[in-house]
Amino acid sequence: xxxxxxxxxxxxxxxxFLEPILRRLIGYYIPGLGMITTIAxxxxxxxxxxxxxxxxxIRATESLLTRMPLIRGIYGTSKQLVDAFFHPETxxxxxxxxxxxxxxxxxxxxxxxxxxxxxxxxxxxxxxxFVAATPNPTFGFYVIVPKHEVEYLDMxxxxxxxxxxSGGIIMPRSARALFKKNGTGYQEEQG
Numbered sequence: 001x002x003x004x005x006x007x008x009x010x011x012x013x014x015x016x017f018l019e020p021i022l023r024r025l026i027g028y029y030i031p032g033l034g035m036i037t038t039i040a041x042x043x044x045x046x047x048x049x050x051x052x053x054x055x056x057x058i059r060a061t062e063s064l065l066t067r068m069p070l071i072r073g074i075y076g077t078s079k080q081l082v083d084a085f086f087h088p089e090t091x092x093x094x095x096x097x098x099x100x101x102x103x104x105x106x107x108x109x110x111x112x113x114x115x116x117x118x119x120x121x122x123x124x125x126x127x128x129x130f131v132a133a134t135p136n137p138t139f140g141f142y143v144i145v146p147k148h149e150v151e152y153l154d155m156x157x158x159x160x161x162x163x164x165x166s167g168g169i170i171m172p173r174s175a176r177a178l179f180k181k182n183g184t185g186y187q188e189e190q191g
Contacts, residue, residue: 010038010041011034011035011038012034013034014033014034014037014038014041015033015034015035016034018033018034018037062075062079092113093111093112093113093130093157093160094111094112094113094114095111095112095152095153095157096109096110096111096112096152096153096155096156096157096159096160097109097110097111097112097127097129097150097151097152097153098110098150098151098153099129099131099143099145099149099150099151100149101131101143108131109131109132109153109160109163109164110129110130110131110132110143111129111130111131111132111157111160112127112128112129112150112152113128113129113130113142114127114128115127115128115147116128116144125146125147126144126145126146126147127144127145127146127147127150128142128143128144129142129143129144129145129150130142131143132161132164132165133164134164134165134166134167135165135166135167136165137161137164137165155172159172
């Protein structure tokens with residue numbers, strides 16, 4: 001959604017910028033030139049980023065951003081979140097789980113990010129969980145739940161993300177089998 005919004009702003013800006021220039025140069029304006037220019041900019045930016053020179057520019061920009069006091073914290077956190085969701089091989093999520101939330105009898109799918117030892121005889125009594133929001137998994141909230149209240153689901157992180165992002169519309173096979181086994185009332189549509 002944010003990408004579409006940004007592209008619309010860029011399109012409108014380029015349209016407004018190019019119109020007076022073309023009217024002065026050739027006497028008329030070509031409708032849609034702002035959109036064509038936006039597509040060209042996005043294409044060439046991608047092309048630049050995929051080659052050696054472009055990747056060096058991106059690394060230099062990232063290095064600059066990580067040295068700026070106010071931006072460093074925001075940029076670093078945002079980059080880690082984006083990496084977690086769009087690069088599954090480096091995700092900090094360890095397991096997909098289910099917790100009883102927001103009330104008894106209602107379950108929420110979450111992603112285990114770690115375990116916390118509370119200093120008792122158990123090695124770890126609490127579990128850190130990120131509960132992603134539907135449909136944008138980069139939003140959500142963080143909870144710490146007693147380990148005995150967490151049900152680990154037998155599904156991949158990717159399937160868990162599909163389930164959350166789609167709001168349950170895309171039901172991976174592993175989730176269907178699990179919900180049927182647990183008797184949560186999930187019924188596969190007949191059709």
